Amino acid sequence: MSTQRKALSLISGGLDSMLATRVILDQGIHVEGVNFFTGFCVEGHTHAIRKKDRAKPKRNNALWVAETLGIKLHIVDVIDEYKDVVINPKHGYGSNMNPCLDCKCFMVRKAHEWIQAHNFDFIITGEVIGQRPMSQRRDTMPVIQRESGAEDRLLRPLCGKNLPETLPEREGWIDRERLYGFSGRGRKPQIALAREMGIEDYAQPSGGCCFLTDEAYSHKLTDLWQARGERRYELDDIMLLKVGRHLRPRPNFKLIIGREEGENNFLEGYRKQFTHIRTLSHPGPLVLLDGEPGADDIALAARIAARFSKGRDAEQVEVEITPLGAEARREHVAPMPSGEMPQEWYL
Amino acid sequence: MSHYELDARRMLCPMPVIKTQNLVATLKPGDTVEVFCTDHGALNDVPAWSRINGHEVIATRESDGEISITVRVGDSDG
Numbered sequence: 001m002s003t004q005r006k007a008l009s010l011i012s013g014g015l016d017s018m019l020a021t022r023v024i025l026d027q028g029i030h031v032e033g034v035n036f037f038t039g040f041c042v043e044g045h046t047h048a049i050r051k052k053d054r055a056k057p058k059r060n061n062a063l064w065v066a067e068t069l070g071i072k073l074h075i076v077d078v079i080d081e082y083k084d085v086v087i088n089p090k091h092g093y094g095s096n097m098n099p100c101l102d103c104k105c106f107m108v109r110k111a112h113e114w115i116q117a118h119n120f121d122f123i124i125t126g127e128v129i130g131q132r133p134m135s136q137r138r139d140t141m142p143v144i145q146r147e148s149g150a151e152d153r154l155l156r157p158l159c160g161k162n163l164p165e166t167l168p169e170r171e172g173w174i175d176r177e178r179l180y181g182f183s184g185r186g187r188k189p190q191i192a193l194a195r196e197m198g199i200e201d202y203a204q205p206s207g208g209c210c211f212l213t214d215e216a217y218s219h220k221l222t223d224l225w226q227a228r229g230e231r232r233y234e235l236d237d238i239m240l241l242k243v244g245r246h247l248r249p250r251p252n253f254k255l256i257i258g259r260e261e262g263e264n265n266f267l268e269g270y271r272k273q274f275t276h277i278r279t280l281s282h283p284g285p286l287v288l289l290d291g292e293p294g295a296d297d298i299a300l301a302a303r304i305a306a307r308f309s310k311g312r313d314a315e316q317v318e319v320e321i322t323p324l325g326a327e328a329r330r331e332h333v334a335p336m337p338s339g340e341m342p343q344e345w346y347l
Numbered sequence: 348m349s350h351y352e353l354d355a356r357r358m359l360c361p362m363p364v365i366k367t368q369n370l371v372a373t374l375k376p377g378d379t380v381e382v383f384c385t386d387h388g389a390l391n392d393v394p395a396w397s398r399i400n401g402h403e404v405i406a407t408r409e410s411d412g413e414i415s416i417t418v419r420v421g422d423s424d425g
């Protein structure tokens with residue numbers, strides 16, 4: 001009997017990696033999935049926070065794909081190691097703060113370490129030549145193989161026909177003829193293949209798999225680095241960038257203002273780590289102050305907090321101010337007129 | 348057979364799943380883990396993860412916005 005060959009598939013939760021995995025499963029390979037959690041993944045977060053989204057059914061698409069395909073899924077926390085990818089990408093950023101090529105090299109490298117530790121034979125991804133402007137180009141495909149160290153143990157079933165032969169093909173573990181030759185940005189071949197395979201329900205393809213491709217998010221991240229004078233972040237920082245309205249009236253601090261109940265509840269969990277303000281006389285958001293606000297910054301923030309409460313048109317709003325590490329105090333403040341809040345404050 | 352508690356409160360998915368997975372990897376078949384969390388996504392994700400990896404959810408409770416899910420470790424190697 002021949003050896004049962006094993007592959008590890010990078011599962012993002014999207015259609016391409018799902019199809020790539022099916023193609024290899026159908027060739028009799030034992031496949032398990034891996035999903036890397038960087039902290040920037042779109043998966044569910046904002047849904048979990050915002051109340052209006054609570055009612056919608058939520059699922060982790062990577063888990064769902066694994067279950068649909070009947071494979072195991074290993075979710076790996078790479079939050080700390082991934083920082084270097086975001087902060088110092090050797091190949092630079094895409095149109096926003098997305099370091100896609102470095103990110104792919106990193107993930108394939110992690111996958112390669114995993115297969116070595118678990119005695120698996122090769123790695124598969126759902127990459128398609130030309131699908132993404134940065135990481136999925138004909139000339140970047142070999143870069144990923146080389147820099148990840150996976151070399152010819154990296155197989156891309158959806159475009160493998162257009163790429164040099166890899167080890168699994170050469171060794172006859174899989175049949176090259178039954179790979180695909182997709183290329184370009186179009187989605188039609190994938191959708192047709194999904195239909196052929198009887199896969200009808202899948203996550204809609206979108207611009208990217210993480211928040212770093214989002215313009216507004218990227219702007220908030222660069223603002224954070226600028227304000228701190230250094231490029232670094234903690235998981236809490238990048239989580240908070242996904243929540244609330246962010247206003248920076250002065251370089252040394254910004255306000256994070258809950259937009260609705262779900263966000264306020266989420267921010268509650270962070271309250272003790274920040275100077276924070278809530279309105280008492282009128283319903284209003286919880287406001288966190290990030291940075292190093294001085295006394296007049298806090299006074300200014302209190303007026304902005306009042307502005308975002310139901311008392312925005314009242315003459316005075318009572319607020320409770322809790323400076324970091326100090327006792328809460330109550331004050332009456334005049335809500336800031338919207339005309340005095342320039343657009344540039346909004347991040 | 349031992350029982351464990353895992354505090355995944357205030358963590359957003361998929362962190363509760365990752366924490367569960369990493370703890371379960373160190374346990375024996377038949378052991379149980381009660382995961383406490385506040386992200387409702389866990390209600391879907393922890394059972395899905397358990398089904399995929401051959402473990403069983405034996406109890407789910409929800410009160411005051413806090414969720415607890417008890418998983419019994421299965422025979423597979425996780």
Ligand code: SF4
Pocket residue numbers: 098099100101103104135208209210211212213
């Ligand atoms: S979109 Fe995000 S997760 Fe996807 S390759 Fe680019 S940086 Fe990585």
